[in-house]
Amino acid sequence: MLLIDLGNSRLKWRQWDGQTLSPVETVPHQDGQLGSAFAVHLSALSNSHKASVSCVARPQLRDALERALDHADIESEWPASPAHGLGLSNSYSQPERLGVDRFLALAAAYSVAGSACCVIDVGTATTVDLCDDQGIHQGGLIAPGPVPLSQALSQQTALPRAADQMPSQLGWATNTEQALQLGALHTACGLIERSFKLAQIQLGCEYAWLTGGGAAWLAPYLDIPLKRDDDLVFRGLILHQQETHGLDPL
Numbered sequence: 001m002l003l004i005d006l007g008n009s010r011l012k013w014r015q016w017d018g019q020t021l022s023p024v025e026t027v028p029h030q031d032g033q034l035g036s037a038f039a040v041h042l043s044a045l046s047n048s049h050k051a052s053v054s055c056v057a058r059p060q061l062r063d064a065l066e067r068a069l070d071h072a073d074i075e076s077e078w079p080a081s082p083a084h085g086l087g088l089s090n091s092y093s094q095p096e097r098l099g100v101d102r103f104l105a106l107a108a109a110y111s112v113a114g115s116a117c118c119v120i121d122v123g124t125a126t127t128v129d130l131c132d133d134q135g136i137h138q139g140g141l142i143a144p145g146p147v148p149l150s151q152a153l154s155q156q157t158a159l160p161r162a163a164d165q166m167p168s169q170l171g172w173a174t175n176t177e178q179a180l181q182l183g184a185l186h187t188a189c190g191l192i193e194r195s196f197k198l199a200q201i202q203l204g205c206e207y208a209w210l211t212g213g214g215a216a217w218l219a220p221y222l223d224i225p226l227k228r229d230d231d232l233v234f235r236g237l238i239l240h241q242q243e244t245h246g247l248d249p250l
């Protein structure tokens with residue numbers, strides 16, 4: 001089956017045969033359009049008849065993906081965050097409003113750790129979610145990811161766009177583009193290190209899980225114990241599949 005992670009910048013997918021995951025494939029989306037690239041990929045995935053989708057994108061994109069899957073004769077499931085499920089208790093007063101990517105990633109981390117977890121996802125947004133030793137979600141936070149952060153500043157001022165790359169030596173910036181890039185980096189690191197410090201004090205977490213498109217970029221600059229895992233959302237989808245359809249979902 002197909003496992004799909006539809007975020008606010010990119011659509012990512014992997015195939016799951018009950019034992020192994022195929023390498024991740026990614027297409028960016030823009031202006032509410034899935035783009036023709038995905039349709040081309042879908043036609044090559046005709047051996048998949050089912051899909052499970054983690055979707056936090058706008059309705060227009062969700063509808064476009066639903067239509068593309070229908071058209072390819074792929075039956076799809078669109079889980080929402082439950083009040084209780086996958087080993088976790090959701091702390092939101094309206095459980096379904098917790099982004100399903102957040103719930104799935106935390107559930108996947110907790111299923112491995114079996115103890116308190118602090119999951120940090122650096123994507124279009126940076127999110128932090130915590131659960132205790134019993135799998136009770138403690139809540140979390142949502143902040144702009146590094147790119148939207150520096151883009152917002154460029155849009156509201158006469159400032160240029162941030163540089164695309166960090167300099168190889170991390171010092172104080174001596175031009176505007178690098179200064180904006182460095183500001184985004186330090187904002188993200190500060191948020192993450194501070195969140196982890198609280199997770200350590202409040203829950204005894206020994207490391208933070210780091211996931212999302214920005215994880216590889218940020219990890220070298222973070223001064224906390226980390227467990228990198230780019231598959232948390234996908235593995236959360238597998239847990240959901242197993243919980244709702246048993247061990248033989250294919």
Ligand SMILES: Nc1ncnc2c1ncn2[C@@H]1O[C@H](COP(=O)(O)OP(=O)(O)OP(=O)(O)O)[C@@H](O)[C@H]1O
Pocket residue numbers: 006007008009010011122123124125145146147148164165166212213214215217
């Ligand atoms: N070279 C880089 N310079 C600056 N930022 C980078 C770089 N590489 C990755 N990033 C960061 O990674 C962040 C997340 O990337 P991206 O939006 O692709 O993540 P994602 O997890 O696919 O997001 P979503 O799930 O919302 O689609 C970007 O916002 C950006 O901050």
Ligand SMILES: CC(C)(CO)[C@@H](O)C(=O)NCCC(=O)O
Pocket residue numbers: 007008056097098099100101102123125127142
């Ligand atoms: C915060 C994002 C955008 C992160 O992908 C997503 O999880 C989302 O749209 N969440 C809904 C709001 C919430 O989680 O409270």
Ligand SMILES: [K+]
Pocket residue numbers: 007101121122123124212213
């Ligand atoms: K993400």
